Amino acid sequence: MVRSRWTASASKIFPRYFATKTKWTCSWNTQCLPCRISLDNSIDQVCTGFAAMSRKTFKYRLYPTRQQRERLQTTLDVCRELYNASLQERREGYKNCRAMLNYYTQANQLPAIKVLRPDVAALHSQVLQDVLKRIDKAFQAFFRRVQQGQKPGFPRFQGRHRYDSFTYPQTGFDLGPQLQLSKIGNVKIKLHRQLLGEVKTLTIKRENGNWYACFSCVVEPEPLPVLDNSTGIDVGLETFATLSNGKKIPNPRWYRAEQKRLRRAQRKVARRTNKQSNRRRKAVAILAQVHRDIFNQRNDFQHKESLKIIQQYQTIFVEDLRSKGLSRGILAKSVHDASWASFLDKISYKAENAGRKFIKVDPRGTSQRCPCGAANRKKLSDREHVCAACGLVTSRDHAAALEIQRLGRSLQASTILEIECVA
Numbered sequence: 382m383v384r385s386r387w388t389a390s391a392s393k394i395f396p397r398y399f400a401t402k403t404k405w406t407c408s409w410n411t412q413c414l415p416c417r418i419s420l421d422n423s424i425d426q427v428c429t430g431f432a433a434m435s436r437k438t439f440k441y442r443l444y445p446t447r448q449q450r451e452r453l454q455t456t457l458d459v460c461r462e463l464y465n466a467s468l469q470e471r472r473e474g475y476k477n478c479r480a481m482l483n484y485y486t487q488a489n490q491l492p493a494i495k496v497l498r499p500d501v502a503a504l505h506s507q508v509l510q511d512v513l514k515r516i517d518k519a520f521q522a523f524f525r526r527v528q529q530g531q532k533p534g535f536p537r538f539q540g541r542h543r544y545d546s547f548t549y550p551q552t553g554f555d556l557g558p559q560l561q562l563s564k565i566g567n568v569k570i571k572l573h574r575q576l577l578g579e580v581k582t583l584t585i586k587r588e589n590g591n592w593y594a595c596f597s598c599v600v601e602p603e604p605l606p607v608l609d610n611s612t613g614i615d616v617g618l619e620t621f622a623t624l625s626n627g628k629k630i631p632n633p634r635w636y637r638a639e640q641k642r643l644r645r646a647q648r649k650v651a652r653r654t655n656k657q658s659n660r661r662r663k664a665v666a667i668l669a670q671v672h673r674d675i676f677n678q679r680n681d682f683q684h685k686e687s688l689k690i691i692q693q694y695q696t697i698f699v700e701d702l703r704s705k706g707l708s709r710g711i712l713a714k715s716v717h718d719a720s721w722a723s724f725l726d727k728i729s730y731k732a733e734n735a736g737r738k739f740i741k742v743d744p745r746g747t748s749q750r751c752p753c754g755a756a757n758r759k760k761l762s763d764r765e766h767v768c769a770a771c772g773l774v775t776s777r778d779h780a781a782a783l784e785i786q787r788l789g790r791s792l793q794a795s796t797i798l799e800i801e802c803v804a
């Protein structure tokens with residue numbers, strides 16, 4: 382059973398009974414709906430509301446001087462070189478003598494490398510070690526996927542524009558009025574919000590020529606007062622999302638305007654076919670900035686909307702998008718796909734931190750059934766939901782949200798029943 386990222390990191394006290402029973406069989410033989418749905422995914426993702434420490438990243442803009450900028454860039458270049466070299470060593474070690482190198486064999490060579498290369502010696506030692514840890518992680522992920530029978534990609538050599546960050550895993554930095562970085566200097570930082578929790582690592586990141594400091598902190602959960610309600614959320618194409626009380630979250634106003642800007646920037650790049658030219662390089666930078674703007678706006682919008690949902694509802698039911706198969710077919714517009722998934726991710730981690738419940742349900746048939754249980758066949762073009770059995774007339778998305786809520790509630794009821802049976 383694959384646990385989602387946030388449950389895996391959530392806590393060691395994650396109750397075992399949620400994970401042990403994976404197949405639900407109806408003890409009363411009523412063949413009720415939840416019994417026919419495999420609980421493999423859903424039960425595992427029940428957010429239990431237990432207090433657990435969680436990791437949060439705080440990101441701040443840096444304003445380095447020209448010299449500091451150069452030093453940051455040099456650090457990145459050296460790190461990238463080390464990354465590529467250690468990757469090559471692993472590849473050739475295996476090719477030539479079937480030797481499996483690990484982190485320690487490579488890290489033990491660092492002192493010798495430093496003697497030969499003063500530019501490597503000029504970097505903070507733990508930053509260098511972290512580069513080798515990244516390579517190790519890439520290989521472990523590769524072998525894990527091989528073992529699971531997936532088709533993994535082999536770890537790649539990183540080009541100049543691909544390698545964008547380096548990490549201080551423990552020491553080498555200090556935050557005062559300025560950010561003190563070992564071997565780089567005191568860098569001006571804009572602390573636009575308070576840093577919370579205990580700082581564990583610091584990653585310095587380059588994005589579109591700007592530099593950022595990302596502090597990964599362990600933070601205490603901030604539980605909200607317990608409520609006695611729930612909601613189902615249907616994500617859709619017409620509106621961004623629909624709640625089961627009929628409330629619609631519309632697609633934001635900026636969306637169309639930004640799409641237009643994006644198209645123009647893309648055309649500009651496409652017209653400038655000489656890959657070496659300065660004019661093309663500038664056009665690419667503009668395109669990257671448009672993408673960044675869209676990302677920022679969307680991120681901000683999603684943070685605000687997910688926070689509202691968390692504040693209003695105790696239990697939140699959503700569709701499990703993994704099995705919806707949106708990545709194929711006519712609706713495969715990556716924009717939609719990505720933004721839904723990240724929206725649900727945000728709800729998920731906020732729910733965990735606030736002691737709310739976040740439950741994913743099987744999305745199959747949620748738009749083809751009435752919340753009363755009767756089948757209700759609809760084509761994608763049918764935007765209205767009209768049920769002959771119970772007389773419910775509403776929009777398609779609202780009916781789906783109601784059905785998601787109903788499914789979720791029945792799942793929840795069966796889970797509680799199960800725990801009682803086991804106990």
Ligand SMILES: [Zn+2]
Pocket residue numbers: 751752753754755768769770771772773
């Ligand atoms: Zn009905």
